[in-house]
Amino acid sequence: MSLVSRLSPDELLRRVQAEEEYERRGRLKVFLGYASGVGKSFRMLDEGRRRKERGQDVVVGAIQPKTSPDLEKLLRKLEVIPLKSEDGVACMDVEAILKRHPGVCLVDGLAYDNPPSRPNAHRWQDVEQLLQAGIAVITSVNLQYVAERREQVERIQGKRVNVTVPESFLLTADEIEVVDAPAEYCMPQAKDGGTATPGELDQRLSQLREIALLLAADVVDRQLENYCDRSGVGQAFGTQERILVCMTPRANGPRMMERARLARDRFHGELLVVYVGQPDLSADDQRALERNLAIAREADARIQMLEGPDPVAAILQFAREHRITQIYVGHSPQQGWLSRFRKTNADRLIEAAEGMDVKLIPQ
């Protein structure tokens, strides 16, 4: 309520329009798998069948050429709008689907490319068109075709991937569901005439599987964050480890970053670095701080300068806002961060960091 009253009329109008646009738009649901053979298409068609049985108007807009008896069985229960052939390439018949205008359209193989004669170069753009027309879309995609994961995937597989879907498009999905299965399920498809041993294949597929699970976890985390922002609750669920390093000029930057980086990699967490600005820093200290921050940048950390008369208060506020779960500070007995006789910054940090672990890193 108070949020609304603070908004300008323009901002309010923009929000209302955005809300209306969202209401008009079809809902997008994505089944994400890490390889062929996990059963994405089956899950997608099965959801279509169940929705149809519950009275929704469901059609199949695209299905991949290779089908199995299980898929055939499901397909027989659904209305299929056939692919059409253009320049000898099979592509989704967007015009026919728009004309038929179903409630829900099932689109298999989101990463396919269209022939040059089509208005849209990629199938995901066709899907966007359906969504804009108010048709809900349920689709399936293989992690290997997510553009932003391409390098990672190519490194694991040792072969090039040509067609891709931008991750940003997947992030517009209302729902993403992972289709998970042990690597062995995908072995026959993955073998594909290659020379890899079963052990190598298993490891490769398992790496892809892990990436898919973590990608979905990141999507869920983002949705959760949005939800918490919208509902105005400063909630911290601690579902993902978020590591905050408090950097100073005198800190042993290499050591702190090495430790924080290790934790980030092990937990697949996020790494943030803050430093509290000080007005009269000597030239030496300024250079030392810059060296430490350079190491933080190299570690791919998100870096933020904080201001305020009380460094502990500034750090804690930032930590709460960013749902930090672990705070790293340097300590050395000589520096006096942990004095025996008075309450120091580290004392205050440890006492006040509700819900966050405090790590004291030797310098």
Next chain:
Amino acid sequence: MSSSSPSDPSLNGSPDAAARGKLKVFLGYAAGVGKTYKMLQEAQERLRGGCDVVVGYFEPHGRSDTIAQLEGLEVIPRRVIEYRGTKFEEMDVDAILARHPEVAVVDEFPHTNVPGCQRTKRWEDVLVLLDAGIDVLTTMNVQHLESLNDQIHQITNVRVRETVPDWVVQQAREVVMIDLTPRALLNRLERGVVYKAEKARQAKENFFKESTLGALRELALRQTAYEVEHRHGATAEEAALPGSAGTAKSGETLLVYVTADPSAAALIRRARRAADFFHAECWAVAVSPGSGLEGFPPPDREAVEKHLNFARNLHLETMLLEGSDPAAELVRFAHDRGVTQIYLGRERGNRSLPFATDLTKQVVRHARGIEITVVAERKPV
């Protein structure tokens, strides 16, 4: 001094590793995501493939889709146990052992057996089946994993009592995530698929809030990713670096300081989890002011003993040191054993010390070169 390190029968290299049954866990994040359905579907597939499959325990929850999946599967009748005048039904482990199938389907891995059973926990029953060379398919939700207990409490405000130690789940050859979006799950709940109307309403008010479900789902996804990495070696990032392997011992050793303070359990869980992620060894160490456990004043004695037992159940190595200066003893031990990280609690309870961080300070003063973690209490949001 006393020390113990429970042996882990699942570790590779034991001569009869090949004869042991294989465990597969279908992991979900809430009732109704389809764990049991998926498990039975796999049982059906294996049956069609010519495998000898029986159902050892199955909880229908009145869900018709799931019950239909039971068709054609042999079900081993449950054992009836009378406890305080009421009859309870539990899995009949002896009957399954006598029947000795290739695969047994066992629903609800974290279940606690009624008193009078041979073993307290169903997961202990499952270990017996595995030892007998029977493969087991089972189901559980992520909230029952011991090391996540405090985080689950933080998210749901529910203290889950039926937990499974992480090392038990690590024995599984595969952990598969059964994913369903919270919206789809809430739809199922609305349609009465998961619970009957009254229970559904209660569930929606407590556990089944979209944000709670989202958080649990994220935990389950991350946990499954961890389980995959744990089993199949290096992560993608590590694989890109030459000469590294994800499951190799890291050279890290953790030490967690165990006291009588009630926060010790959370501290032990947190250290256990960190040790697993760092591929590190983990010690749970208490320091007695006198001789052995008897050296503690009576109320503390019981608590410390309980906490050390808890640590042992989670497969931490335990040690009871003696001395009047706990910080000095801890650090001496840490240096002897090459400990790289010390985990301490927040010592709220200790009023004899002027600052809440006094013990921390003493440890820091002694512990040159060792990283110290002061673990937070995690309260419900």
